[in-house]
Amino acid sequence: MRANTATKLGDETGWGKRHGIWSDRLSGFARLCEERAAEADEASHLSPAVTTALREAGILVAPLPPDHAGQGLLQSSQWLLLHEALRAFGAADLSIGRLFEGHCNAIELVRRYGTSRQFEDLAAGIRRGAMTGVWGADGNKPLCIKRHEGRWQLEGGKILASGSGFLLKPLVTASSEEGQRIVLLDLEGEDARIDLSRWTPQGMRSSATGSVDLSGIVIGDDNLIGEPGDFMRQPYFSGGAWRFCAVHLGAIERLVDLFIAQLRARRRDEDPYQLQRVATCITAARSTAYWTKAAARHLALSSHDAESCVALSNLTRGVTERAALDVMEVIQRGIGLASFMRPGPIERISRDLRTYLRQPVPDLAMADAARFALAAEVPVRDMWTADAN
Ligand SMILES: Cc1cc2nc3c(=O)[nH]c(=O)nc-3n(C[C@H](O)[C@H](O)[C@H](O)COP(=O)(O)OP(=O)(O)OC[C@H]3O[C@@H](n4cnc5c(N)ncnc54)[C@H](O)[C@@H]3O)c2cc1C
Known part of the structure; x- marks a missing residue:
């Protein structure tokens, strides 16, 4: 009888056998998350062992295509592989599942709507250990792009932003004169912008779903992903x-x-x-x-x-x-x-x-x-x- 998340993963669909080493790494990572979930909940942040393993076990790079050192989880043909990874992380620790889901969503948006240069840059950042995600929710000061002294800059912020203080390369949505834009940011060294004081929910404490003040960040064409309206493009x-x-x-x-x-x-x-x-x-x-x-x-x-x-x-x-x-x-x-x-x-x-x-x-x-x-x-x-x- 299966005892834990890790064994369940490979057995369930047989893809464990097909994806050998990756499957072992994924199972090991899920087991670690499960073991550390109570500690993360208590501390309201991910265990350092988990954040290290996210990088070292190849979890962050897994959604990237194989020619970018990933497992190609986002390729259409690999829908089951992605499904099983998300399912395994959800079983292990929902906060990790939330963060990984956002990471996949952001990579997919840049792959789909960004230039190949933008995708290369994001992939390189991820290979260096950066996590991404999508911050779309607006609070009292919705994020917008304004012209200021001849440059474009952000005004306002985001709320309900998972991985606040942890995600180094989030995608945010921002309104502009042309419509809603997707903006790729680099928040390395920008911890002062993060406010976790209002993240006081019953659960999902370690998802660090905080508020972020992005006012004053100057952006250029390299930051803008796709065309106005791409974020909500269906399906x-x-x-x-x-x-x-x-x-x-x-x-x-x-x-x-x-x-x-x-x-x-x-x-x-x-x-x-x-x-x-x-x-x-x-x-x-x-x-x-x-x-x-x-x-x-x-x-x-x-x-x-x-x-x-x-x-x-x-x-x-x-x-x-x-x-x-x-x-x-x-x-x-x-x-x-x-x-x-x-x-x-x-x-x-x-x-x-x-x-x-x-x-x-x-x-x-x-x-x-x-x-x-x-x-x-x-x-x-x-x-x-x-x-x-
Ligand atoms: C753990 C966690 C992490 C998250 N992380 C992120 C993140 O990283 N990035 C991000 O962008 N967001 C994030 N979110 C926010 C999430 O995407 C949703 O915006 C949020 O959870 C909406 O919750 P809500 O119940 O307040 O939704 P609502 O949409 O406000 O729904 C509440 C109720 O109001 C009803 N309702 C909604 N609109 C109307 C209306 N106009 N008229 C009448 N009734 C209405 C709904 O049907 C529902 O019954 C996160 C949320 C959670 C819980």
Whole structure:
């Protein structure tokens, strides 16, 4: 029987065998994250051992193409490899999963919309150990690009910026006269701009999701990625939501494993109500996995069909959120008070998952998916014939 995240990774799909050394490194890294997750939660920052391993185990470079020393995780043909990495990190520590997901998102944006020179520069920075991410959320002072003494400079800042103080090369969105722009920054030595004092959530404490004041930073053409409006271009903007769902999936599965282990340890595994709960949890977890894989595969292979990619990813968000909430409720009732006790992993993972589940406009995502179905005028079974039937 599989005991932990690391063994689960290779066994699940067989890709462990196909990707040998990378798989071993990934499994080792996930195991380390899992071991250090409680300490990171307590300290509200990642363990130094984890940040070192992020670089040394080749995790940061993995999304880069092979000719840039990576594993090509972002190539369409490798959608399952990326799915499994996100799932493994979600199982190990949701904060790491969040940061790695943002890292992948940023690399993909620069690869898709940036010049080859911009991509080369980012890849070189990542090979030197820099992590990237995407900071899109605006607070009271939305980030904008203004003309100042003949130069372009940033005014305002970002909120809910994961990896604040840790990400050296974040992408930020900023409004300009031409529309919304993507700006690639170098924040080395800019720690004074970071404010983590308002990051006081129940969970995801070590994701360091702070506020950043970017006023006064001078930018040039090298900083501007793509054209105005590229950031929200579909299907990639909404369709990419499957990635955070895959991270959530890892945590859901980990909770179910912990629940089963608890029932066994307390010899409560024959009770018919508990059996019913286990079945409920397993169906929720497995169903989520089918959806996240379908959404990932559909975006990778059918991106020309933008609306259907977006709709499938939006529905996957709803399925994943429902499954996570159901599993957490069932486990709380099945284990009782012990599931609220610190420093138990069930308490911490549930706290992290409940926090990280809060993603932008969940109602709109479901409403848009419903509109897609209404407009499609085909039977449900034919809506995603290639991938999800
Ligand atoms: C751990 C963590 C890390 C994060 N890291 C990053 C990061 O690195 N970069 C980044 O850009 N963001 C980040 N975010 C922010 C994230 O992308 C979302 O912006 C944020 O989580 C939105 O949460 P919310 O529940 O407040 O969403 P909301 O969208 O405000 O939703 C709250 C509720 O309001 C409803 N609602 C929304 N809009 C309307 C409306 N106009 N009218 C009526 N109802 C409405 C929604 O459907 C929902 O029911 C992070 C969030 C978390 C939890």
